[in-house]
Amino acid sequence: MKRLAALIVLSVTAMPLCAQPAGLDALLEQIRESQSQASRINQEREQRFLRNKNEQAEQLRQAERELAAAKARADAARGRYDAQQREIAALKAQLKERAGDYVQVNAAVRQLAGELRSAAADSMLTAQFPERMDFLEDLASGTALPSLSELETLWFTLTQEMAESGKVVRFDTQIVDEHGARVQADVIRVGTFTAFAGDRYLTTSNEGRLLTALPRQPSGKLRRLAEAFARSDEPVAPVLVDPTRGSLLLLEGEKPDLGQRIRQGGLVGYVIIAIGVVGLLMALGQMVYLEAVGRRMRAQLRNLQSPRDDNPLGRVLRVFDDDPAHRDDDPELLELRLSEAVLREMPALERAQSILRLFAAAAPLLGLLGTVTGMIVTFQTITMFGTGDPKLMADGISQALVTTVQGLVVAIPLLFVNSLLATRARALVQILDEQSAGLLAQRLEVRRA
Template identity: 40%
Template sequence: MNAFKSLAAAFTAGLLLASPAQAETPASLAELLKSVKANSIVESQESKDREAAFRADRNQQAALLKQAKAELKAETERGDQLKASFDNNDKQLTELTETLRQRSGTLGEMFGVVRQYAGEFKGLFAASQNAVQFPERDTLLTKLAESKELPSTQELEAFWHTILQQVVVSGDTTTTAATVVYGEGKEAVRDVTLVGEFNAIADGKYVTYVPQTGKFEELSRQPNNNIMRNVPGFEQAGNSYEPLFIDPSRGVILSLLVQSPTVQERVDQGGIVGYVILGMGALGAVIALFCFLRLAIIGSKMRKQAKSEQVLKGNPLGEIMAAYLGHNSDNLEDLEAKLDEVILRNAPRIERFVGSIKLFASVAPLLGLLGTVMGMIGTFQAITLFGTGDPKLMAGGISEALVTTMLGLVVAIPLLFFYTLVHSKSRRLVQTLEEQSAGFIARYQEKLHADNADK
């Protein structure tokens, strides 16, 4: 009996745990049995519902599994097809690549040459003054020179046309609008006449092209008038032909030419000694001209006197004739003394200032040597202070040394010619006086012999 009660209590406890919604505890075994039966019916119905739901879910899972297997099979077949297509395409790509390699052959080398020459021509065309006419060709050359892809046929033809275009304009004269930079830094758009690849002219002056800025710059100093005189006519020539000096080195010789010093700058390099030499040369030339004119006047008067039987005043030959006619004694020695006295009196006047020309001609080279010594002293001082690393430091002293020597020779050589000319002319006049004096003495001596013979 106790065992049965214990079992009943345990069953009741289990029932209470299984049905927590049961709030009341059965009062007797009959109620307990009734409650158990009721719960059994509920649990049986719940089990059936769960079984039915499980079966439905199992059927759904089977359908999904079947669908997944079908999709897997389809994807597997599609993967096999794609793999076969990939293998086929890879085989065709390999064959086409080999065919391309075989067919391109020398074309690959040709494209490499195109890239190389495109880079070279880009630099040449950029430095050309005709670049202002065709700014668009730089884009094409840059693309051909830097591209890693093979150029197209159109690009190759454009490259060919660009080269032919450059060849044509290199031998042609054209006028185009371009920016010109003047010495003050001002800029203006002017019509620039391009003479091929050689020179450019704007507003009647030579200009040079600067590739870095793409503009033209006026020369710091224009060439001499012998070169510039043809520029205006050439600019206005139109379709006719006009002469023009061009620089075949594309402006290099022209830039060096305008940098060469002028005559005034050369003289300035000579310093004070150079100006002294030139002053002496000018003074010597004036004296030589004065002496030449004075001797020409004296010679003209003496020629007139030689043609006249009467005494004309104002010339040495007239004084000799007057001394001859005024001699009344029979003493020949007195006549000779008078005539010698006239010659000795007029000779210094005829040769006046002639010796100073020779003096200037002799002193000028000496002053040149003095300037040379002074210039070399300055050069050696520069070497002592700064060394021989910079030749420009020594250029001033050397220039002064050489310029003074040059100026001394330039002054001395013409003065020597002037001295020779004037001295020879004065000697001829003195010789003429001596000849005429000897003639008068001989005539007077004949006269004396004739008088003695009559007696």
């Protein structure tokens, strides 16, 4: 029934494409032809399906055969892999057994290369031979066993470090100056400790590959020493050696010079220095005056019969020559007149001594004042910032100590100078007293005769 219905549907569908039948016989004939045509189509389809099924079965069998072959190959490969793994394990065990102490030697070589690299990073020698840093870096961080050439190069680097540490070498290289610019310079290296270019001391940077001028150079004496060593052609010459490879030179450069010390004293320090300068100038002027007066008085002593007005002794001797009417006065009156003449000369001889004593007494007091103000600044800094950073308190402490030193430095010389002036003045006054007493005795003898 289903096949009949299908044929009817096909015939009805194909009817518009064909001519209308003339009668029922023609319709039946047409249906029969359609049925036979459909049967042929179905047979062809069944045959194609059977052919496809056979082909698929054959393909399935072919795929199964290939799968079996692939499994066989995989099993064989797995067997070979396992065999090779066992062989590799046996070879590793054999290598480890045969290597023996070479593994420990390898570890020792890595450790030695790392230590030598750390030492070379701070060595002045690296700036002359910068290529050794790359070799030591690769050898210290590598994982493969070092070759014979690498061991020989490591031995050569160690020997070079020891040999060059006792040499003074001059070489041309690029350095970084105080302003951060790279310049070409003639560098002198003293062992592995000190290097300088001209009068500029150098330190290492960039892991020793580059030499850099110290930001603050040491004192002028040390710089002149380096410059003299660079110019010297003698086989032996003095030179500064820094065993810390620049650390001590950096500390030396941080030391303040005289101008910075004076500035640390502040206003009180400037006042103390002004007092000292004024006092020394006054003392120098008075010393020159006393020396000139003493020289003229010694000349007058050699010629007492002709007194002159250019010295105190001559003016005392001329006391009686000015007015002959007083030559016959009483001895007491003569003594008073001589004493008056001596006292008239004493202020000029003792000039500046009182002000020098004042300066010598005031300078330590001003230093104490600077100490107190410096401590006040220090305590204020501690109140605001605490005691975590000692550098914050350095200004106040520096002012406290520097002003004390300034006060003592000014007071002590002024005391000695004042004592020297007083001694010199007393010696001249003593000459006046002796000569006036002699003049008085001479006049009394003449009068008694």
